[in-house]
Amino acid sequence: MRILRAGDHRRMPWKNGKGETVEIAVFPEDASVDTFDWRISMAPVVSDGPFSIFPGIDRTLSILTGDGMMLSVEGMASTILGRKSVPFSFAGDAKTEVVLQAGPITDLNVMTRRGRFSHRVTRAEQGGEIGFSAEATLVILVVTGKAQVSQVELGPLDAVILDNPADSRDLRLETQEPCFVIEIFASASH
Structure with a gap:
């Protein structure tokens, strides 16, 4: 992480x-x-x-x-x-x-x-379990306020990157403010 x-x-x-x-x-x-x-x-x-x-x-x-x-x-x-x-x-x-x-x-x-990577962007309005693909690099961006991702405190416009699937087990997002969950996928040929 x-x-x-x-x-x-x-x-x-x-x-x-x-x-x-x-x-x-x-x-x-x-x-x-x-x-x-x-x-x-x-x-x-x-x-x-x-x-x-x-x-x-x-x-x-x-x-x-x-x-x-x-x-x-x-x-x-x-x-x-x-x-x-x-x-x-x-x-x-x-x-x-x-x-x-x-x-x-x-x-x-x-x-x-294109042809090397693709992505999906989701707006998360509140915390809880985060649904995402285990094959993805995961980036979470806090927009305003504070958030906690697996015990790590994040402030406005802070982000966390999880590019190791082991990092993402039991991942929880704790926030009352909007965040963006970004998944980056490597193409099969990459």
Whole structure:
């Protein structure tokens, strides 16, 4: 089990240079924005405009703070995402535009390299037993408040990574606040 404290997350410019992202976790650990196999980040979005293009990447967005955004992804119907919306998945190589609904937001962005990894993002509203695949690398991100994962105290925007199935036996999430449970799956050919 690895604990990733909010104060240790790495800040970097967006791939398109139009903002800043906060990298929570990346694999391999020394990967760049162009070479990662999977990446979890969050970013403030302060104005309408295009998203960065990530060829060969599948991504899922969720809203952490703010009143939401309308997301227009090439080849898909436009959708409005808010804090309580189901995480929204789309191809990172599709042209994507955002229109903010009522001011800035912060989004959670999970990305995996197509053909090597895939992912599933679930919003957990309260604690208890966590259902997940034993074959997955599991990442839990606390949004606000505090949470406890198997006796480890986590604060706002802290995360925990469990990449060893033995770490995940009898895993319990204790929280009264929303958290995100992210499962990362290696493809059979990887």
